[in-house]
Amino acid sequence: MNQIKRFYSLGPPRSAKPSLADNVVYGTVEWYDKYQDAELEKVRYEQIKCSLDPRHDRRRRIGNLRLILPTSHIGDFIWTIYSECIVSDRVLNLFKDSGFSGFEARTSEIVRVRRLPKNERDTIPRIWELVTTGTAGDASPESGIRLLYRCPVCDYTRYSSFQEGIIVDAQQWDGTDFFTVKGYPSFTLIAERVKDLIVDHRLTNCAIIKATDLRWGKLPRPEEHPENFIPAEEGRPKTTCQLRTST
Numbered sequence: 001m002n003q004i005k006r007f008y009s010l011g012p013p014r015s016a017k018p019s020l021a022d023n024v025v026y027g028t029v030e031w032y033d034k035y036q037d038a039e040l041e042k043v044r045y046e047q048i049k050c051s052l053d054p055r056h057d058r059r060r061r062i063g064n065l066r067l068i069l070p071t072s073h074i075g076d077f078i079w080t081i082y083s084e085c086i087v088s089d090r091v092l093n094l095f096k097d098s099g100f101s102g103f104e105a106r107t108s109e110i111v112r113v114r115r116l117p118k119n120e121r122d123t124i125p126r127i128w129e130l131v132t133t134g135t136a137g138d139a140s141p142e143s144g145i146r147l148l149y150r151c152p153v154c155d156y157t158r159y160s161s162f163q164e165g166i167i168v169d170a171q172q173w174d175g176t177d178f179f180t181v182k183g184y185p186s187f188t189l190i191a192e193r194v195k196d197l198i199v200d201h202r203l204t205n206c207a208i209i210k211a212t213d214l215r216w217g218k219l220p221r222p223e224e225h226p227e228n229f230i231p232a233e234e235g236r237p238k239t240t241c242q243l244r245t246s247t
């Protein structure tokens with residue numbers, strides 16, 4: 001048998017809600033109340049338009065993050081509503097000094113901290129967006145994650161929900177410390193040594209969950225509603241029988 005590798009999800013404290021995680025290895029959902037999601041200011045996007053189905057239209061951020069923090073608390077991690085991961089200078093240096101791989105640090109800026117006393121403004125740290133670049137390819141089919149649809153025109157993809165958390169296929173993992181699986185780019189996955197470092201340093205405002213303990217929560221499952229993203233004219237099986245309704 002192969003050596004068992006443990007993989008974890010590194011996410012915002014709100015991902016530690018009981019409906020979204022069976023167990024929480026580190027962090028607390030209470031940090032979500034204390035720090036809250038950062039707001040974005042003047043972010044630039046490029047639009048991606050689909051000529052086949054306007055429901056595939058989407059946008060991709062091209063500018064750097066400029067953040068407004070909603071509370072006067074500044075944690076070691078900062079998260080946006082889209083689960084973009086931002087770290088302070090100190091945390092970035094911890095990661096670099098540990099030789100961690102699988103990420104790029106993008107320039108970001110805190111432009112304002114609400115309710116921060118004037119005399120504490122010089123405590124605002126330099127921050128960096130941590131962009132995950134490592135990959136573990138396709139998640140193991142046992143997780144329930146599979147490609148449901150790829151648009152031939154705009155490359156829009158939808159993957160099915162996970163049933164048993166995200167099960168990483170160690171054969172496809174590139175060995176990086178920060179990585180994602182296909183279909184779930186906003187779920188930052190980390191190797192055990194990253195988890196250990198975060199726990200050892202008691203870094204604040206994050207949640208670490210075993211990847212297999214992630215739970216889907218109350219969101220609709222895409223595989224149950226293919227009509228929401230597959231164009232009708234693409235040969236999707238038409239309803240072949242009508243439900244009889246009694247009058």
Ligand SMILES: [Zn+2]
Nearest residue numbers: 050056151154
């Ligand atoms: Zn499309």
